Amino acid sequence: MIEALAEPFFRRALLAALLASVACGVLGTFVVAKRITSLAGGLSHAAFGGVGLGYWLGFSPMLGAAGFGVLGGVVVGVAQRRLRSGLDTLVSTLWAAGMALGIVFVALAPGYAPDLLSYLFGSLLLVSWDYLWIAAGLDLLILAVVSLLFARLQAVCFDEEFAEVVGLPVERLFVALLALTALAVVTLIRVVGVILVIALLAIPAATARHWAHTLPRMMVLACAVAAASTTGGLFASWILSQGAGAAVPPGPLIVLLATGIFCASAGARRWSRPRRRGRDLVSAAGVE
Amino acid sequence: MSAPALELEGVRVERRGETVLDDVSLRVEESDFLAILGPNGAGKTTLLEVILGLVRPERGRVRVLGEAPVRARGRVGYVPQHARFDPEFPIRVREVVRMGLLGGPRAGRADARRRAERALETVQIRELADRPIGALSGGQLQRVLIARALVLEPRMLLLDEPTASLDERIGHTVWELLEDLSRRMTVVLVSHDIGAISRYVRSVACLNRRLFAHPTKELSSEILEATYGCPVELLAHGQPHRVLGPHEQGR
Numbered sequence: 172m173i174e175a176l177a178e179p180f181f182r183r184a185l186l187a188a189l190l191a192s193v194a195c196g197v198l199g200t201f202v203v204a205k206r207i208t209s210l211a212g213g214l215s216h217a218a219f220g221g222v223g224l225g226y227w228l229g230f231s232p233m234l235g236a237a238g239f240g241v242l243g244g245v246v247v248g249v250a251q252r253r254l255r256s257g258l259d260t261l262v263s264t265l266w267a268a269g270m271a272l273g274i275v276f277v278a279l280a281p282g283y284a285p286d287l288l289s290y291l292f293g294s295l296l297l298v299s300w301d302y303l304w305i306a307a308g309l310d311l312l313i314l315a316v317v318s319l320l321f322a323r324l325q326a327v328c329f330d331e332e333f334a335e336v337v338g339l340p341v342e343r344l345f346v347a348l349l350a351l352t353a354l355a356v357v358t359l360i361r362v363v364g365v366i367l368v369i370a371l372l373a374i375p376a377a378t379a380r381h382w383a384h385t386l387p388r389m390m391v392l393a394c395a396v397a398a399a400s401t402t403g404g405l406f407a408s409w410i411l412s413q414g415a416g417a418a419v420p421p422g423p424l425i426v427l428l429a430t431g432i433f434c435a436s437a438g439a440r441r442w443s444r445p446r447r448r449g450r451d452l453v454s455a456a457g458v459e
Numbered sequence: 460m461s462a463p464a465l466e467l468e469g470v471r472v473e474r475r476g477e478t479v480l481d482d483v484s485l486r487v488e489e490s491d492f493l494a495i496l497g498p499n500g501a502g503k504t505t506l507l508e509v510i511l512g513l514v515r516p517e518r519g520r521v522r523v524l525g526e527a528p529v530r531a532r533g534r535v536g537y538v539p540q541h542a543r544f545d546p547e548f549p550i551r552v553r554e555v556v557r558m559g560l561l562g563g564p565r566a567g568r569a570d571a572r573r574r575a576e577r578a579l580e581t582v583q584i585r586e587l588a589d590r591p592i593g594a595l596s597g598g599q600l601q602r603v604l605i606a607r608a609l610v611l612e613p614r615m616l617l618l619d620e621p622t623a624s625l626d627e628r629i630g631h632t633v634w635e636l637l638e639d640l641s642r643r644m645t646v647v648l649v650s651h652d653i654g655a656i657s658r659y660v661r662s663v664a665c666l667n668r669r670l671f672a673h674p675t676k677e678l679s680s681e682i683l684e685a686t687y688g689c690p691v692e693l694l695a696h697g698q699p700h701r702v703l704g705p706h707e708q709g710r
Binding site: 328 | 551
């Protein structure tokens with residue numbers, strides 16, 4: 172396992188995984204606490220449209236993904252408070268239309284798009300230094316905005332109505348949150364791909380919620396779970412290829428590992444708090 | 460005499476073509492303790508939204524502490540009907556209470572902490588500051604929401620169904636707290652719960668799209684019938700604030 176670290180590509184992959192873990196831990200916490208995971212899924216698939224556009228017009232697909240993701244976030248964020256019902260329809264439409272646009276754009280692009288699959292399923296082992304710089308920059312941006320707006324974002328996520336009563340610009344804050352989520356999605360696309368991004372946004376944060384009673388603690392824990400899953404998945408992929416000669420990409424292994432940690436955590440919590448009061452059981456049954 | 464705490468004149472609100480509030484006029488003096496009663500769907504919550512400046516009436520005039528509702532926001536504490544938020548949300552009592560400070564000028568960390576402690580002390584749950592909100596009972600949660608509304612030291616407190624989800628015993632302790640607070644600020648609440656209110660509040664108004672009684676201490680069964688659209692059984696709770704008119708032969 173240690174010899175893996177001697178490989179430059181592996182070191183880059185590890186760095187990429189850790190950088191993405193920061194973004195997904197911080198934004199995943201908001202996504203899970205506000206229960207908008209399907210919305211985040213819609214954004215990540217919308218981002219694929221931007222990947223396709225980048226291929227077609229010859230600019231960076233990551234840039235296209237960021238643009239489409241943020242645009243999708245603005246559209247949904249503005250629509251969310253105007254549409255009383257039908258938000259889920261809008262999100263599903265965004266989800267499917269983004270994918271469709273991506274495929275159409277790629278088909279229009281001249282020549283052959285060899286690493287299209289890498290955007291769908293991730294290509295952690297192929298990341299370049301350029302990507303690492305982008306991911307580091309996005310992490311810094313995300314951390315800066317979240318720490319600046321933390322109290323307000325927390326209020327909007329916890330109790331939108333009250334946030335409005337105290338005069339917060341609820342809609343703009345929610346749009347900002349979705350735009351940041353879209354940026355986190357961009358850092359994750361290379362790690363697990365468009366299709367599995369939602370797993371890394373949701374699972375580490377959901378695991379963290381088992382143990383954390385505040386958003387900041389949940390963020391730290393979620394980052395740790397994400398880092399453990401991505402690192403573990405990466406090494407598992409290496410071991411499988413060295414030991415068994417099987418070329419299993421790290422993305423799915425990362426997701427499976429995160430799922431395993433989630434299940435173990437859920438079991439451990441149940442074991443550590445054997446009897447919850449009836450009221451808790453009722454409320455838990457109502458929301459889960 | 461100073462401006463009334465709350466003044467509504469001929470307020471009319473429509474939602475999706477339906478009239479929710481019609482010609483509502485109301486005047487609440489400073490440090491009153493007013494309950495606005497009405498059945499479900501009477502427009503009680505809408506009325507609160509008008510006072511908070513969340514809903515702009517089609518017609519009529521609203522003055523809160525002598526100003527337009529939006530401008531008075533920082534001086535009005537609001538306690539929503541609870542359970543509108545997720546009880547599983549990872550947040551502690553302390554952070555929920557501090558949320559109330561977002562409506563005012565930026566407070567320093569130490570100042571925010573001190574204000575939150577003071578608000579928690581006022582509602583007598585200082586020891587719960589570090590509890591996650593999911594671990595609170597209904598009565599404790601209601602006190603947290605009241606503390607959140609008090610943290611900016613408002614001049615008026617608005618409450619939506621403050622005891623709707625509490626059992627009678629816990630409800631009474633919340634009423635006592637509100638009565639206590641009403642000595643320091645104007646308290647206005649909406650509720651459909653007639654029985655509990657009558658003992659604690661100083662004035663009562665009845666709402667069912669229109670306001671049926673101007674604030675009064677005397678609540679007659681005729682007014683309630685007009686409000687609820689059916690005969691209502693009245694139970695007199697007696698002192699300290701008698702709301703019901705004495706029976707014909709009463710003293």
